[in-house]
Amino acid sequence: MPMKAIRIHQPGDASALVLDEIPTLEPGPGEARVKVAFAGLNFIDVYQRSGLYPLPLPAVMGNEGAGVVDAVGEGVTEVQPGQRVAFAMHRGSYAEAVVVPAWKLVPLPETISEAQGAAIMLQGMTAHYLASSTYPLKAGDTCLVHAAAGGVGLLLTQIAKKRGAWVLGTAGSAQKAALARSMGADEVILYREADFEAEVKRLTGGAGVNVIYDAVGRDTFLKGLNVLKPRGYMVLYGASSGPVEPVDPQLLNQKGGLFLTRPSLAHYAANREELLWRSQELFTWVEDGSLQLRVDQTFPLGEAAAAHRYIEGRNTQGKVLLQIR
Structure with missing residues (x-):
């Protein structure tokens, strides 16, 4: 049939x-x-x-x-x-x-x-493994969630808050930023109006974040390496703006002994x-x-x-x- x-x-x-x-x-x-x-x-x-x-x-x-x-x-x-x-x-x-x-x-x-x-x-299980397994967030951690008002982003923000993290997000409009905040994001950066690298440094007093959950890829990846704490985690799980260019592993050393992972569900x-x-x-x-x-x-x-x-x-x-x- x-x-x-x-x-x-x-x-x-x-x-x-x-x-x-x-x-x-x-x-x-x-x-x-x-x-x-x-x-x-x-x-x-x-x-x-x-x-x-x-x-x-x-x-x-x-x-x-x-x-x-x-x-x-x-x-x-x-x-x-x-x-x-x-x-x-x-x-x-x-x-x-x-x-x-x-x-x-x-x-x-x-x-x-x-x-x-x-x-x-x-999307739910993706958010779950990102926050619970790839980099298991704990109280006192600071994370950056790109596309915080997207399908994964909204769930990931909520799970990150459940685990006690301070959550920074990026979004493309004021409406999306409000939605991300309604789900628990502590700060949301409008990436079309402000440079997220400068804003993350400002919001963290220059300390940076423990982990970045990045589904955007090409447009955000390299700048993200600049806002990670030493031994921070770059968790690249998507490429909505296009694939990331090849990276020299020495760059991870130069930026503070960073970890880079590209997981999937x-x-x-x-x-x-x-x-x-x-x-x-x-x-x-x-x-x-x-x-x-x-x-x-x-x-x-x-x-x-x-x-x-x-x-x-x-x-x-x-x-x-x-x-x-």
Whole structure:
């Protein structure tokens, strides 16, 4: 039976996203099929669509979603048909159904909607590993969160505050700055109006920050090295402004024995135990109200191109979803 899916047949701009009809796949051993209700949009989708991260073509897009299990393959014990689940780190969510390795599927608590499940998995677990594992923030630390009003930024700011850090953020408009502050950011720098390097030095009395969480990349990376404390951490987890130029490791020595890491969620949710720990902690925080999950815009599946243009325009103030059913 055919199903609708958004695919690319060649890399390109948002117009490369095509609504196709394709066969519905059957789950194999260790797999489950999910009827997708919502798919989450992330910058990795843009990187894959544009060819920055090449895919075998044609490719169904989307790396995050939530819905209901409607079939399971041989040997599956993690989930069962009829169960509401969410997933990330598996491509194919811009479709009416997707087949996913069962170990990657997280059951949704009754209090978490499918829209919330699709909104929190990739960006929420990214924020979780950044603040809890890559550089585990503690009371008294100072961090700089670039794009603090974006999907990851808003969640990361809140988790950083939960862990006792003093949070500086950057944002592109007064409206976005106000949103970041409402989620706990102590100071927000309007990067279009002020030089963030000078502002961070001013706000920290020249001391700098312990860690920078940078999803922007080319436009912010080198300046960021100038505002880290000795032995500080540059955590580069995205490149919305473009990839960073190659770096001579000696530069890290010159700037104070700095640490540089380029993590991704796959490295921090590499098994089911870790996946369940991160996702369930996030669900608990959403349930008790200590983590606010903001859905910014929801587009129909057929308007995936408009949704991509929206996130590429740096318009996001929270999560962007595709609604599939």
